[in-house]
Amino acid sequence: GEDVEQSLFLSVREGDSSVINCTYTDSSSTYLYWYKQEPGAGLQLLTYIFSNMDMKQDQRLTVLLNKKDKHLSLRIADTQTGDSAIYFCAVAGTGRRALTFGSGTRLQVQP
Amino acid sequence: DGGITQSPKYLFRKEGQNVTLSCEQNLNHDAMYWYRQDPGQGLRLIYYSQIVNDFQKGDIAEGYSVSREKKESFPLTVTSAQKNPTAFYLCASSMASGRVNEQFFGPGTRLTVL
Numbered sequence: 455g456e457d458v459e460q461s462l463f464l465s466v467r468e469g470d471s472s473v474i475n476c477t478y479t480d481s482s483s484t485y486l487y488w489y490k491q492e493p494g495a496g497l498q499l500l501t502y503i504f505s506n507m508d509m510k511q512d513q514r515l516t517v518l519l520n521k522k523d524k525h526l527s528l529r530i531a532d533t534q535t536g537d538s539a540i541y542f543c544a545v546a547g548t549g550r551r552a553l554t555f556g557s558g559t560r561l562q563v564q565p
Numbered sequence: 566d567g568g569i570t571q572s573p574k575y576l577f578r579k580e581g582q583n584v585t586l587s588c589e590q591n592l593n594h595d596a597m598y599w600y601r602q603d604p605g606q607g608l609r610l611i612y613y614s615q616i617v618n619d620f621q622k623g624d625i626a627e628g629y630s631v632s633r634e635k636k637e638s639f640p641l642t643v644t645s646a647q648k649n650p651t652a653f654y655l656c657a658s659s660m661a662s663g664r665v666n667e668q669f670f671g672p673g674t675r676l677t678v679l
Contacts, residue, residue: 462605485665496569496655496670497608542607546666552598552623553668557607 456480460543460556467564472530474559476543481524483545487553488517488528491540500528500541530561538563568592569671571656576676578643578650586641586674588656595661597639598668601625602653611654614639615661643676651678 457479466472478486484505489497503510503517503526510517516529530537540560544553569590578584590597596615600608610623614633628647633639639658643650653675657668 458607460607487667489670494673494675496672497657497668498670499667502665502667552610552613553666554610555600555608557605 456483456545456554458543458545458554458556460541460559462557463560463562465562465564466533468533468535470533472533472537472561472563474528474530474541474543474561476526476528476556478524478526478543478545478554480545480554481521485546486517486519486526487544488515489542489544489555491542491558493539497542533561533563535563535565537561569656569658569669571654571671571674573674574672576674578676578678580678581645583642583644584676586643586654586656586676588639588641588671589637590639590656590658590669590671591637592658592669593636594658594669595636596659597633598657598659599623599629599631599639599641600655600657602655602673608655611641650676652676 459477487502488500490500491497514531518527540558542558543556572587598613599611602608609625611629612631614620630642655673656671659668
C-alpha cells in the first residue's frame with residue numbers, strides 16, 4: 455500500500471522560513487495535502503496541490519511538488535510562534551478516497 | 566455552524582469492556598472516516614463509509630466495529646478484542662465525490678484503558 459514518510463521534528467527561530475518535507479510511494483496520487491494539528495485538537499487542512507502542478511503559493515505557504523522524486527515540501531515564510539504544531543502530509547491512496555497520512559512533523563518555533 | 570462533533574473528549578474504560586465513540590456531522594457529507602492516532606505514528610485508518618448503510622475496513626479494523634444508519638452519524642465501537650485501545654481517535658467527513666477530497670476533522674476523543 456501507500457507509504458508516506460516525514461521527518462519527526464523541526465526547530466526554527468521566529469521570523470525564519472520553515473521547510474517541512476514529505477516523500478510518498480504511490481505515483482498515481484492525484485491530490486496531495488498538508489494538514490496542521492494543534493495540541494489536543496483535530497486536523498485542519500492548510501493547503502493541497504494537484505499532481506500536475508509543480509508549485510502552489512497561498513500567502514505565507516508555498517508547496518513544492520517533485521513528481522519524479524515523489525517529494526512534497528511545505529515552506530512557511532516568516533514563521534511565527536503560532537505556527538508551532540504538528541504538520542501532516544497526506545495523499546489519496548490508490549482506489550479509495552480515504553487518505554494515507556505521514557507520521558507528522560512537529561514544528562517548534564523559538565522566540 | 567456547520568462542523569463535526571465528537572464526544573466525549575476524554576473516555577476511560579476498564580479492560581474487557583466495549584465502548585462507543587460518537588461522531589456527528591451537519592455538513593451534509595456522504596463520506597465519513599475514523600482514524601486512530603498514536604504518538605509518532607501519524608493517523609491510521611480504521612473504517613470509512615462512503616454512503617449510508619455501507620462501510621469498509623481500513624488498515625487497522627481488527628477489534629473495532631462501526632455502523633452508518635444515518636448520514637449524520639458514524640459511531641465507532643472499540644471492543645474488548647482490541648489489544649491496545651489507548652489512543653486518540655479522530656473522526657472526519659468529506660464529500661463522497663469531487664476531485665479534491667478535503668476531509669474535515671472533529672476535535673477527537675482520547676481513550677484511556679485502565
